[in-house]
Amino acid sequence: MATGHGALERPSNHRRSLGQGIVDWVADLGEMLIGWILALGDIAIFCGRTLSWLVARMPQRETLLPSMYQIGVLSLPVVALTGTFIGMVLAVQSYSQFKVVNLETRLGAVINMSLVRELGPVLAATMLAGRVGSAMAAELGTMRVTEQIDALSSMGANPIAYLVVPRFLGCLLLIPILTLMADFMGVVGGWFYSTQILGIDNHHYWDNSQKFVGAFDLFGGLCKSLFFGATIALISCHRGFHCDPGAEGVGRAAYSAFVNSFVVILMLDFILGISLDKLYFMLWPHGPSFL
Amino acid sequence: MASKPTPAIPRDDDDDRRPLVDVRGLSVQFGRQHVLRKIDLTVPRGQTLGLIGESGCGKTVLLKTIIGLVRPMHGEVLFDGANLSKLGDKELTRQRIRFGFLFQQAALFDSMNVEQNVAFPLRQHTRMTPGEIQRIVLERLDEVGLPESAMHKKPAELSGGMRKRVGLARALALDPEIMLYDEPTTGLDPIMSDVINELILRTRKRYPVTSIVVTHDMHTARKVADRVVMLFPLAHLSQKDPQIIFDAPPGKLDASGDKRVTQFVNGEAGERLMEMRDLADSRMMR
Numbered sequence: 001m002a003t004g005h006g007a008l009e010r011p012s013n014h015r016r017s018l019g020q021g022i023v024d025w026v027a028d029l030g031e032m033l034i035g036w037i038l039a040l041g042d043i044a045i046f047c048g049r050t051l052s053w054l055v056a057r058m059p060q061r062e063t064l065l066p067s068m069y070q071i072g073v074l075s076l077p078v079v080a081l082t083g084t085f086i087g088m089v090l091a092v093q094s095y096s097q098f099k100v101v102n103l104e105t106r107l108g109a110v111i112n113m114s115l116v117r118e119l120g121p122v123l124a125a126t127m128l129a130g131r132v133g134s135a136m137a138a139e140l141g142t143m144r145v146t147e148q149i150d151a152l153s154s155m156g157a158n159p160i161a162y163l164v165v166p167r168f169l170g171c172l173l174l175i176p177i178l179t180l181m182a183d184f185m186g187v188v189g190g191w192f193y194s195t196q197i198l199g200i201d202n203h204h205y206w207d208n209s210q211k212f213v214g215a216f217d218l219f220g221g222l223c224k225s226l227f228f229g230a231t232i233a234l235i236s237c238h239r240g241f242h243c244d245p246g247a248e249g250v251g252r253a254a255y256s257a258f259v260n261s262f263v264v265i266l267m268l269d270f271i272l273g274i275s276l277d278k279l280y281f282m283l284w285p286h287g288p289s290f291l
Numbered sequence: 292m293a294s295k296p297t298p299a300i301p302r303d304d305d306d307d308r309r310p311l312v313d314v315r316g317l318s319v320q321f322g323r324q325h326v327l328r329k330i331d332l333t334v335p336r337g338q339t340l341g342l343i344g345e346s347g348c349g350k351t352v353l354l355k356t357i358i359g360l361v362r363p364m365h366g367e368v369l370f371d372g373a374n375l376s377k378l379g380d381k382e383l384t385r386q387r388i389r390f391g392f393l394f395q396q397a398a399l400f401d402s403m404n405v406e407q408n409v410a411f412p413l414r415q416h417t418r419m420t421p422g423e424i425q426r427i428v429l430e431r432l433d434e435v436g437l438p439e440s441a442m443h444k445k446p447a448e449l450s451g452g453m454r455k456r457v458g459l460a461r462a463l464a465l466d467p468e469i470m471l472y473d474e475p476t477t478g479l480d481p482i483m484s485d486v487i488n489e490l491i492l493r494t495r496k497r498y499p500v501t502s503i504v505v506t507h508d509m510h511t512a513r514k515v516a517d518r519v520v521m522l523f524p525l526a527h528l529s530q531k532d533p534q535i536i537f538d539a540p541p542g543k544l545d546a547s548g549d550k551r552v553t554q555f556v557n558g559e560a561g562e563r564l565m566e567m568r569d570l571a572d573s574r575m576m577r
Contacts, residue, residue, distance in 0.1 A: 142401075150360050151398035155412045155461075156384040 046238045049160050050168055059166040067166040071132050072174035076181060079127050083182035086119055087111060087189030095198055104194075105204035109212035111190035116213055120183035121221045122269055125228035127182075128175060129261040133236035136167055137257035140240025141250040149241070159241070168233040175229030176222045183221065216283075220276040227272060228265050235261045309372060311336045311469060311501045312357055316366035319352055325525050326352045328534050329366070332520065339495060339502040341516030341541065343509070345555065348524040349534075350505040351395070354471050357503070358390050359383060370469075388416050391462030391470045391500075395477060397454040399446035405432070405457050406442040412464045431460035434497070435490055452483035459490060463498075470494065472504040476511050484508065491515045509556055513541045521552055 090111045098104045140163060143149050152159045194200045236257040243253040310333040317330040326349040334340050342350050355361040357368050359375035367374050373386055399408050409428045413419055419427070429439060435456040446454060455475060462470060472491065476484035488511050494500060495515075506512055512519055521537035528534065537544070537552045544556050554561040 146396060146401075147394045147398040148400055150355070151392070151394055151400070153360055154358055154387060154390060154392040155415065156388040157411075157415050158380060158384070 043238050047234050050164050053161040053165050057161060063166040067170035071170040075128060075131055075178055079124050079178045079182050080185045082123055083185035084189035086123055087186035088193040091190045091193040104200050106208050107194050107200060108205040108209035112187050112209045112213045115186040116183050116217045116221050120186055121179045121225040124178040124182040125265045129232045129258050133232045133261050134254040134258045136236040137240040138250055138254040140237060141243030141253035144243045145245055164237045167237055171229040171233035175225045179222055179225040216280060224272045227268050231264050232261045310334055311371055313369040317363050318365040319356055320364050328525055334501060336501050339515055339517050341512040341519040342503060342505045343507060343512050343519060344522035345524055348522040350522055351473055354473055354505050388465055389468045391467035393458050393462050393472045393475055395473045397458035399454060399457055401446055404443050404445050408457060409461045409464055431463055435460045452479050455487055470500050470502045474505055476508045488514045516541050
């Protein structure tokens with residue numbers, strides 16, 4: 001009898017546990033989706049409040065200038081250095097391919113077009129997200145954990161206006177300059193390696209560059225960088241403001257600020273690349289485009 | 292000339308009879324965790340209220356809800372007749388500068404020195420000249436017993452007691468109408484704790500200030516408070532039990548018939564030890 005009961009019970013328990021497992025899985029999925037929607041809503045409100053404070057009251061000079069110094073001046077050397085190496089690496093990687101078809105003098109066009117349209121803005125944004133974004137998230141996270149943000153509120157100073165707006169403005173205004181620096185040093189690096197090390201003719205190198213790289217390419221790159229700068233500031237400050245307690249929470253805020261900013265930068269780069277290309281063809285229907 | 296912000300709500304004679312803080316049916320929860328449930332509490336003008344209770348019972352949350360840093364789920368907090376959770380940013384700022392808040396770890400701004408910390412509310416809300424601001428900063432530092440030489444130190448260079456005193460000087464910078472103290476003596480040695488207690492008393496004598504002091508230091512509660520309110524953690528209460536289990540002058544603490552109050556006042560673990568044992572046993576059974 002006992003064996004019979006056991007044989008009857010086993011499939012029923014199995015069915016119940018399978019059913020329960022599916023219900024749990026659906027519940028977890030639902031919880032995760034609700035979490036994502038809440039997080040998106042939260043960051044949208046955060047962005048809205050930042051923009052409304054930006055319009056309502058310009059930040060004081062004593063908060064804006066240190067932010068601009070941190071974001072712009074201190075980032076300049078690292079952006080210049082990485083820009084130079086990226087230009088040289090592009091020359092190294094492309095040379096052998098172009099040499100096969102005897103088009104090595106076209107290297108300037110490829111290197112400079114890639115730098116101005118894509119690599120310059122993305123590189124400057126990546127450096128800014130890594131150097132400044134993580135630091136902003138860690139700093140604001142520490143202020144959250146040690147109740148300094150509460151102290152600001154308790155003294156009648158709005159934390160968004162006082163802490164976020166100067167950082168947002170700093171990123172927005174200075175990322176085009178950092179992008180220009182990355183572009184310029186990349187162009188110099190690519191030119192140096194191509195003409196001085198690989199021996200490509202200087203005149204043809206610049207002549208081809210001039211033919212293919214136009215002002216719209218530079219404008220498109222700088223336009224993208226504005227979106228990247230705003231993204232870095234908003235995501236990093238949001239992560240800092242919503243930091244979990246303790247050292248682990250601050251660490252998580254810092255790395256998630258970089259990872260989230262980087263992912264959004266690449267997604268935006270793709271969307272803006274398509275949009276700018278469409279705009280280009282709309283303005284100059286017969287013009288050349290590399291996209 | 293100092294331009295002290297005017298109160299947002301016009302005042303008349305009845306306002307002076309109205310309690311400065313009026314908490315009505317206040318409930319606060321974070322996610323699924325209930326912290327405060329149906330709290331009713333009034334604080335008359337000029338009174339020093341001691342808020343005591345175990346760690347995690349919601350004392351700090353109540354303090355932060357009173358100043359509008361935490362939004363309640365239900366109920367309301369009226370400060371001088373104004374419901375802070377329903378005010379816009381501008382109006383909320385006007386009301387908040389009537390408060391002074393001494394945080395548990397002082398919450399001094401790391402990036403600023405002592406002088407800049409104390410001057411911060413003055414720079415934000417007044418049109419004083421740098422000279423006037425420096426004079427007030429020196430006055431406030433003198434009131435809390437800090438020398439002029441401390442002005443240029445960063446918070447990281449200060450001891451715990453000095454940080455608390457700088458925090459107090461900063462909280463008093465705008466002559467607040469109400470002072471909120473969040474565990475002002477926690478982490479300090481007995482002598483420095485008593486210095487802070489004396490400063491709380493001295494502040495009350497010097498300014499006509501209403502105070503709420505959150506503490507689990509019974510010496511502080513007895514010394515500075517006119518009235519003591521004790522909160523009990525919701526986790527140890529049934530649905531029908533009130534969360535405020537004591538509300539009387541500190542002199543009546545010892546005579547309280549409530550065992551929970553007596554245990555807290557005398558620092559006895561009581562049922563908590565039993566609960567720990569039960570928890571360990573249930574883990575063993577699993």
